[in-house]
Amino acid sequence: MSIKLVAIDLDGTLLNDHHEINQPVVDCIKKARRAGVYVVLSTGRPLSGTKSQLEVLGLDNEDDYIITYNGALVLNTKTWDVVAERSLTRADYLEIDYLARSLNVHLHIADKKAMYTANRDISQYTVLESHLVNMPLHYRTPEEIAENVLAVKMMMIDDPEILSGAFKKIPAEYFEKYTIVRSTPYFLEVLNSNASKGLALKELSEHLGVKKAEVMAIGDAENDLSMIEFAGTGIAMGNASETVKAAADYTVATNLEDGVKEAFERWVLK
Secondary structure (H helix, E strand, C coil), rough: CCEEEEEEEEEHCCCCCCCCCCHHHHHHHHHHHHCEEEEEEECCCCCHHHHHHHHHHCCCEEEEEEEEHHHHHEECCCCCCCEEECCHHHHHHHHHHHHHHHHHEEEEECCCCCEECCCCCCHHHHHHHHHHCCCCCEEECCHHHHHHCCCCCCCCCCCCHHHHHHHCCCHHHHHHEEEEEEECEEEEEEEECCHHHHHHHHHHHHHHCCCCHHEEEECHHHHHHHHHHHEEEEEECCCEEEEEEECCCCCCCHHHHCCHHHHHHHHHHC
């Protein structure tokens, strides 16, 4: 059965180590899109943080979609219309804010268009993330955030060694109540318990009328596992973790060696 929908992780998969997309990969994706194949970025970033990649790939039209915030929000890239959303409640925010303070780590949250923090000593990693994803950053009190902001994602952020120690101290019940993902050494993401790239990809494929067997997913990290397991064809990058490689149907070259191009040539453009 031919592939009609391809979901691609961004960092470590589509992007090289200079945060760029190699031209042979761009050419393959554009060729597939011209052939009518849906190509969907699946990332922990918000839509605003992927604008340059979407423009380079030509994936910013009215029939293009994106999976953002590790599956918590699925959007049309042109209209921002929501296909699926798994937000957090105000009570969730207050609970995680209390946990972050008890663990002595920084915290920021994001809605669809901005980032917020109640930390007066704003983390350098929060400022970096704000620039990286092209989102404004606002200081608000915990009460103001709880009252006025509907979070899609919360992030505990700190130096890697501090965050590693904090991670070990999080009570087990939090892992049952939320989806908690260590997306980078200095980011610990907290999402709605039903938010995952796999569920988001399932919902999007159903929205587009694409069968599971017609879906391919490409990734490298633990937060890509669910979509690789859901897809009819699951692809691990050569630089992927051993866990991801074990879950995938196939392994291709690394992100530095145009592994995404290899996947398109072998299973999409054949």
